[in-house]
């Protein structure tokens with residue numbers, strides 16, 4: 001190694017903010033605390049990036065040793081069709097990008113010897129083959145929980161055991177060895193129809209998990225001890241064979257670049273009592289139907305609790321309506337919220353169109369609850385700030401996350417599917433004012449400490465895991 005030059009690693013997120021945000025955090029930590037030069041390889045398309053993505057990548061806390069390299073743009077209209085569902089679309093765009101350019105980019109970055117490892121997430125496993133050709137160790141970064149990683153590692157076995165029919169029709173919950181059983185009603189959309197393209201893509205990627213040299217997971221030992229023990233010790237996982245699993249989380253956004261609306265929001269929060277405001281947001285892609293949106297508005301109003309609500313144009317077509325929307329929807333919410341809602345809730349509630357500074361809001365002492373779609377990043381951000389959750393899962397693995405947050409982790413209360421305004425108001429009050437709310441708030445506050453301890457650079461378990469992997473990368477090819 002040349003003197004003074006730090007070792008290099010590449011980080012490759014699939015399309016979508018839910019992948020980019022945690023992999024960027026991983027990149028920052030590798031650059032700041034583990035002595036690497038990091039290149040984040042950014043998949044781009046012929047449509048301009050969203051304002052939120054642009055803001056994220058211009059954030060002032062990106063260290064000088066982290067370089068963002070844009071892969072050549074994929075022409076979305078050429079490679080996708082309008083009837084493709086979300087995961088198929090995501091996987092197709094990602095595949096085109098990687099097949100088209102990853103090898104030459106890695107070669108240009110110096111290939112083996114220069115790049116000590118490449119880290120990617122679930123939906124870019126084509127990178128494993130390209131890394132293999134170039135003898136670069138490839139690692140998987142699981143942007144969701146350990147329990148889901150276990151489910152994913154188990155899927156090929158489930159697929160071969162269930163000879164006919166669909167998993168959702170099985171009479172019993174799915175017993176992932178050593179883990180909490182997965183209720184069939186919680187199964188993600190991608191595994192509900194085994195003949196669908198969604199399933200084929202999902203199956204393709206998860207069946208390739210064993211090809212990774214290691215699996216980093218955005219979670220930590222104390223949060224998911226049972227699933228971690230299962231993957232490490234259960235004979236099933238020993239048999240498949242499972243790459244070593246390293247919990248390195250929670251890796252969540254630390255700082256937000258604030259817009260004028262964000263600053264107003266935080267100033268409003270400054271004036272509210274501690275733990276008194278419910279934050280309502282459904283991730284980067286989540287959208288509601290008009291009917292659901294009306295019920296939620298009614299519920300918030302009836303609850304008489306303070307709130308900040310990130311609202312989006314309702315749509316009946318899909319629950320992930322903004323996942324691929326590249327421009328910020330700045331429609332005036334008065335156009336789609338119930339008549340008079342804004343004036344009736346004035347002073348009690350704030351409505352933010354399209355995108356809010358979620359981490360800054362969750363970190364504010366006045367925020368005391370989070371009505372969330374339970375995407376894993378949102379779940380981690382809530383827990384790491386000690387904020388209890390009301391679950392409103394929409395798509396992907398969110399229903400599984402929601403059940404785990406309620407039953408296993410104990411930081412959330414569930415809103416039943418299709419809950420109306422009255423029921424929403426009841427659960428909101430229960431979390432913000434009720435005894436059950438106090439129980440999950442205490443648990444969230446306890447886990448906040450546990451989260452901070454896990455990533456502490458002095459002695460945290462997750463910091464230790466990442467140091468361990470970093471040392472492997474640094475010492476393998478000298």
Ligand code: UDP
Nearest residue numbers: 018283284285310355356358375376377378
């Ligand atoms: N997010 C945000 N503001 C919003 C909505 C989402 O900052 O108004 C961020 C949120 O903090 C999280 C990410 O976008 O880091 C969403 O990731 P998650 O895994 O929760 O859900 P996904 O968007 O992948 O469904």
